[in-house]
Amino acid sequence: MPKxxxxxxxxxxxxxxxxxxxxxxxxxxxxxxxxxAEWEDNxxxxxxxxQKKDEQEKKRLEQLQKKxxxxxxxxxxxxxxxxxxxxxxxxxxxxQITQMKERVIKAEPEKPxxxxxxxxxxPLEENINRLQIDGESAQTIDEALSILSDxxxxxxxxxxxxxxxxxxxxxxxxxxxxxxxxxLRLSQLKQMLRKEWLKSPENPLxxxx
Numbered sequence: 001m002p003k004x005x006x007x008x009x010x011x012x013x014x015x016x017x018x019x020x021x022x023x024x025x026x027x028x029x030x031x032x033x034x035x036x037a038e039w040e041d042n043x044x045x046x047x048x049x050x051q052k053k054d055e056q057e058k059k060r061l062e063q064l065q066k067k068x069x070x071x072x073x074x075x076x077x078x079x080x081x082x083x084x085x086x087x088x089x090x091x092x093x094x095x096q097i098t099q100m101k102e103r104v105i106k107a108e109p110e111k112p113x114x115x116x117x118x119x120x121x122x123p124l125e126e127n128i129n130r131l132q133i134d135g136e137s138a139q140t141i142d143e144a145l146s147i148l149s150d151x152x153x154x155x156x157x158x159x160x161x162x163x164x165x166x167x168x169x170x171x172x173x174x175x176x177x178x179x180x181x182x183x184l185r186l187s188q189l190k191q192m193l194r195k196e197w198l199k200s201p202e203n204p205l206x207x208x209x
């Protein structure tokens with residue numbers, strides 16, 4: 001008898017088909033996992049790159065701010081130094097000297113001046129109020145005028161003219177002395193002023209004809 005042909009088992013075919021389907025599905029999942037990982041890796045790199053860029057920009061802005069603050073501080077210090085610089089002593093022009101002479105001649109005191117003027121002398125210093133006029137000594141205005149009256153013509157009110165001249169001389173000279181000697185007290189500046197006054201040509205006692 002001929003051998004009977006046996007057809008393929010349908011169950012085996014179905015099982016093989018399921019196996020192949022499962023294999024294909026597994027491969028697709030694995031492929032998707034790999035692709036997702038690559039995308040995540042790229043995203044992470046982009047994030048790091050952007051973060052680094054942001055940090056660099058932040059540092060740049062901080063440096064600019066520090067430079068601006070340093071510049072502002074330097075400008076403030078320069079302004080402070082300028083305000084502390086001692087101004088040069090004022091220069092006396094020829095016109096100011098002429099005006100001062102005119103004020104001495106025309107000035108009239110508001111209050112009467114005592115006949116005797118006592119000038120305070122610093123201790124242990126040479127008496128700067130003593131005048132030598134042609135060998136004669138004078139310590140006060142009255143004594144000086146008495147000596148001068150024998151030598152030359154004297155104004156009717158010499159004590160008024162002397163006070164006005166000294167006031168005008170003080171207004172011009174004292175600011176200069178303050179600028180040249182900023183550390184001295186007012187009393188010391190007054191002493192220097194009196195010394196210059198006794199030698200000054202603006203002093204009527206030195207303007208003998």
